[in-house]
Amino acid sequence: MAKVQFIKSADVKPWLAELAKEHRVFAPSYDGEALLFRPFDPEQEIVLDRAATMPPKKTIFPQSEKLVDFTYSKDPENLSRIKIDAKANLPEGSTVVFGSRPCDARGFTMFDRVYLSDKNPDIYYQARRKNTLFITLACRTIENTCFCNWVDSDPCDPTGSDVLAIPVNDGYLLESVSEQGEKLLNSKLLADGSSRRAEAEKICQEIAGSINNTKDLTLAPEKLLAVFDNMEFWEEVSAKCLSCGACTYLCPSCYCFNITDETTGMKGKRLRSWDNCMSAQFTMEASGHNPRPTKAHRLKNRVGHKFSYYPTIHGGVISCCGCGRCIKSCPAGIDIREIVLKAIDFVPAAVEE
Ligand code: SF4
Ligand code: SF4
Structure with a gap:
């Protein structure tokens, strides 16, 4: 009780x-x-x-946290062998x-x-x-x-x-x-x-x-998948996006991070910092290939992750708590609710015989 x-x-x-x-x-x-x-x-x-x-x-x-302190030392008998001592910073x-x-x-x-x-x-x-x-x-x-x-x-x-x-x-x-x-x-x-x-x-x-009238989002996971390959849809809804990342940084349910090492001589620290899937760098590979090359691909991923992929893996739970911060803070006025509802209502054009 x-x-x-x-x-x-x-x-x-x-x-x-x-x-x-x-x-x-x-x-x-x-x-x-x-x-x-x-x-x-x-x-x-x-x-x-x-x-x-x-x-x-x-x-x-934390926005940026030290995960590990590490020290390199060379084996004096064999200088090509390097020992690493690492200590977690819990x-x-x-x-x-x-x-x-x-x-x-x-x-x-x-x-x-x-x-x-x-x-x-x-x-x-x-x-x-x-x-x-x-x-x-x-x-x-x-x-x-x-x-x-x-x-x-x-x-x-x-x-x-x-x-x-x-x-x-x-x-x-x-x-x-x-x-x-x-x-x-x-x-x-x-x-x-x-x-x-x-x-x-x-x-x-x-x-x-x-509070405003509720909407039924039960169909969101499958409807977002149905427009997955429709880049016209995603280009239209992302047209105003500036790729600033405010929506991800302010979101209480966005959890992506990047790991970087900072070293001075033989000592260093490993840091974990928030990352932002709306940035072009987020999926940039070392080869220069980027699997999400445009803001349309990136917004598709952000909305799709929250309202389709996450619920599919986690028992139907939508990974958005409806706080509205991304809507309030978007300098371009992009409203995630409108995108999800548009996908739910989307009817593909009939193919002419
Ligand atoms: S806050 Fe708006 S403009 Fe900035 S990345 Fe998000 S959707 Fe794009
Ligand atoms: S409304 Fe949803 S997606 Fe937008 S900031 Fe809040 S939890 Fe994140």
Whole structure:
């Protein structure tokens, strides 16, 4: 049974200060005009009335991280033999992310199917995932770019979170989702929230009712495959794309990376950094051949991966949580929803006899 607590708005910062004694705490605050998840600073205003510009992706999957330190040494008896000593740089400590949105927390579940697979778990991701807790804030306002309801979610969805915070009168109802989340709810600053439950449920129903009409995406995987070879379709929908990559960097469910080595003399470090499938370099091979040579090929891959290939491999789950950031931030006004719906509705021209 979930633990249900209530916190007054005025006590949020003191509670985060308490949590910060044991964990690294991130909360949304402004950095210039961008609302980002930044290390908690009691002097800084925490902004909870809108979703952050960037999801808290880097709290588990840093934009750039050192995986390994390595040293080369030559065998003095045989200089053609080189020994490599490598030491993994596994992340330590625990993190609490406060104020993520349901779509942000759900985004990590798309990562989990890939990075935590039984066959080949990613030890860096695994270490951070296990030690990062999400206190997710249910959305009170819906933007016209939001479409979490199209992808089996809603503005109070607890999937992927440890605690769900629902804004109620004067404060927040805090509901534990995981065992680790329950442990976060033991502060003296919190009071029993059972009497506020009905109010929170009503608020969630009202918000769910205010989001745009849902669309049935059941046919998306097969319909996107049906237009796979139709380059006219992809050239048309990608015509305005600038290949800037904003859509991938801001996406809570995009997880591609590149690996680079930086060496000085006989020492070096191996780094993993976010990569961007909308860039022409992404699939460029050493020979100069590029299997995705145009932006039409690249957008086809991005949309196809999320709405067709991933669901085909992972039990029908669409690898998009409907956060709308790619739509809001695209300088060319490309709307991923329109592309998917266009593919679903696409009727091939009849072949004349
Ligand atoms: S944000 Fe828009 S313009 Fe930039 S790569 Fe993505 S689709 Fe293209
Ligand atoms: S594809 Fe766009 S709407 Fe979907 S999760 Fe990524 S940024 Fe959000």
